[in-house]
Each structure stands twice: as structure tokens, then as C-alpha cells.
Amino acid sequence: MSDGRALKHVQVREYVRSLVTGTAPGSPAPSERELVHRFGVARMTVRQAMDALVVEGLLERIPGRGTFVARPRRVASRVTCYTEEMTRRGMLGESQTLLARREQAGPGVARALSLTEGDAVIHWRRLRRADGSPMCIEDAYLNEVLLPGFLQSGMPTSLYEALELRGLRPTWAEDSVNADACTLDEAALLEVEQGSAVLRHSRRAISGDKVIEVSRTVYRADRFTLWVQLGQES
Amino acid sequence: MSDGRALKHVQVREYVRSLVTGTAPGSPAPSERELVHRFGVARMTVRQAMDALVVEGLLERIPGRGTFVARPRRVASRVTCYTEEMTRRGMLGESQTLLARREQAGPGVARALSLTEGDAVIHWRRLRRADGSPMCIEDAYLNEVLLPGFLQSGMPTSLYEALELRGLRPTWAEDSVNADACTLDEAALLEVEQGSAVLRHSRRAISGDKVIEVSRTVYRADRFTLWVQLGQES
């Protein structure tokens, strides 16, 4: 409404959105014919606007009754990094860089990053704390070609936020998780006894067609439980 | 085309779907005007058909160029049960029921199943094998009200397939995973040493608004790695 240049179906869509956001699921939206009169447009235009909101999951059509605010969809877990995850848990996440350098990809990392063995990668190893105590050790490998000058620009606090600025925030990830006993070195860094239970987490983080980040993280089992929401539903 | 009673936009949609399924991403779909002539329908009807395929992720429109087969979307992990998961891994999954009975829900299970403490639940405890060796011990709790006669009808091979027959297949789940050392009892059943690393997995499986199943599973860490795909992309 505020922009006369806007497409009509966009005007109608945003008008309806502004009406229904915040209202309870089940609340009625304006009828299509009512919007036709209000905006002086054809009914197909109104339907185009409403279709978008239905696909978006905001509205729900019930034939013979009307259009109503849909109950919010349950949505699969978002791909987050450690910093975001700890913030979500209400803990203070800190990182201590143990290693940050350019390396030549070994066979495993090369395959995971869809590179060739020997290609340049950024290896970033961090001890991560939550509320002051050790939580995990993370080894992240990044495709250097996609991140020119990354090492020189100073390491960011949140990797994924830094990637977002470059339009490379991962929107999809392949994760694997298993249990193990920690090694002597890990025990020292995590401040637990050797052989304590740990959660090993591997990730391939992807944005578009590109594998952005590959990481292996070892979590203290006494401090960390992984949470996942699966599937997609109405 | 085979059914003259079918809605026109459905006819067009399924005709286009049959044309493009199996063809490589980037292959052109028929143009909208071509379909108008072929089916003798209005262009809006064709657009309705194509819109559905675009929303579905099968097609991709490029203004000024045409409509093309989209590259398949990466999709978040489906909610699967043990039987399906082992089949997917190419292993033979077997189960030995250790316990299957009606119980009164304790406080934890009641809350997880959105019931009241003392409500009737089905408790099903199984030792699960893969290719003959122990893989995990699973304790599943089901809302008895949703599954009348479930215990009497004989326990199914695949829980989720059985639920599907009743229209209660979980399409969404909240999972949590952590690492631990196994207890003496668990060690005996899993045929590992006491204190061996295990993966503890909890699930709340949901269909629609209803919590269908709550389970706690302890996996042998030497045999099991959990795989998860996160996010949703193009």
C-alpha cells in the first residue's frame, strides 16, 4: 500500500500478511471477494496473493468456509555453528584458537570438501568453552578458494555469521554423530579423565552447490547433548 | 489424459510431470503457450499446473527463457524407525521383544507423550540386532488411546509401517543424542564390556498434533553412527 509502484498481488499479499500476523491460528482472513472490492483488482490477482501465503504456510484454505490463519509449521533444525548454538542454550560461548593456518588438503578432507588432494584449505582448530569450562575441540576445514584473505582478515567470532557476510552461509549440512572414549590429548584439553565418554560430531556444511566447511568436533559427554528436529510438517 | 473426468490443470500437470521425470536437470519443459494449444485450455490453467510443479521443486522458471527441470532439492532427514534405518544401511535388522505390556505412564513418559501421569501407555522393550549381532536396546512408549488393540494384535515387524496403516506415521520428531558408558545390564545384552562407549538416543515422534511414540535407545558405539541431514535448500 505504501508503494504505488508495487505489483498489485504483492500489495494484496502484504496487506493480508499485516492483517493476520500475530493473530491466532484459526482466525479468518478476508475473503477473496472482499479483497477484490477493497483493492479493485480481479479475483485471479487476489488468488495469486493468497496462494503465496498458503504456500508459505501462513494461511490455510478450507473450501466452502473461508481462508484462515494456519497453525505454524514445525520446521527441521536450522544449520547452526557453535557460537549460535551456545547462545540458543543460554550459555556464554568462547573460543581459543589452537591453530589457524593454510594447509594442503589430505585425502579425507579433500573428498569431504569436494577438492583434490593437495588443494589449499584453511585449518582452524579451536578449544571451545561454555560458561568458562571446556565444552569441545573443533577442527574446521574451509575451502580457501571460496574465502580469499580469510586468514589474513582476522578470525571472526562466529564462523557462520562471517560466512553469511560473504553470501556463503550454509543452509544445508550432512552430520554424523557417534560415541567414543577420549584420547589422552583430548582429555587434557577438555579437562576430563582419559577414556571419558565423548560425542564425536562430523559435519559437511553446504551452501548452494558448494561445500563450505568440513568439521570434526569432540564434545564432553557430560556437558553436551545434541538436539535435532527432523522432518517437515503441515 | 487417461481419465476424462480429471481436472484440466491436473491433466496438464501430470502430462508435464510424465514428460520431465527422468530427464536431466536443466532440460526444457514445454512452454506454457505450447501446452495451451496442445490441451486447448486457457493459459491460466496451464500456469496453475506449472505452479504446482514449481512449488513441488520439480520445475524452475526462468523469465524470458522458459521453464526447465530443476535440480533435485536436498531434503532434511526423514523420520525413520530402526527397521527402515537398517534396511537403508544394507543390514538385516532383527528384533527380540524383551517386554511388551500395558503400563501406567510415569512422570517423564507422561510429559513426553503429552499425557497425564498414570495414563495407560504401551511399553515395548526390544533388543535389536543387525546382521546377527546386538546393535541397540530400545524402550518405546506408545499412547495406548491412539492404538486400541495394539498389544493384542501381535507386535509388528516395523513399528512405523504399522503406524502408517493406522494413519499415524510420524512425520516429525524431536531427537536428542549423547554419549555415555554403558551399565552392567546393558553390557550383557549388547555383548560388550561394562563401561564401553554407547550412544543414547531419545525421540519424541509426532504425527499431526499428536505425540505418537517416545523412545530411548542405547546403541553400541562401535557399531553405530547416527547420520542426519539438516536444513532445506533450493
Next chain:
DNA sequence: TAGTGGTCTAGACCACGAA
């Protein structure tokens, strides 16, 4: 310039739900 998808009109008839 010709073809494509994007937008839009001004009607129409239908099945279904509620009163």
C-alpha cells in the same frame, strides 16, 4: 524480432458449508 514467463482483467459455473 520472436518467444518466454509475469502480471492482470472481468467475467463464468461448480461443489461445499453454514444458517
Next chain:
DNA sequence: TCGTGGTCTAGACCACTAA
């Protein structure tokens, strides 16, 4: 019976792409 969404028509003009 009346209002709702579902389907459908037969056009129109636009911006963009490719030849």
C-alpha cells in the same frame, strides 16, 4: 439460500532473452 473457495476462459500488455 447465500457466501466460500476451486476451476476455467479468452483475451491483454509487460520485461526479458536469444537469435
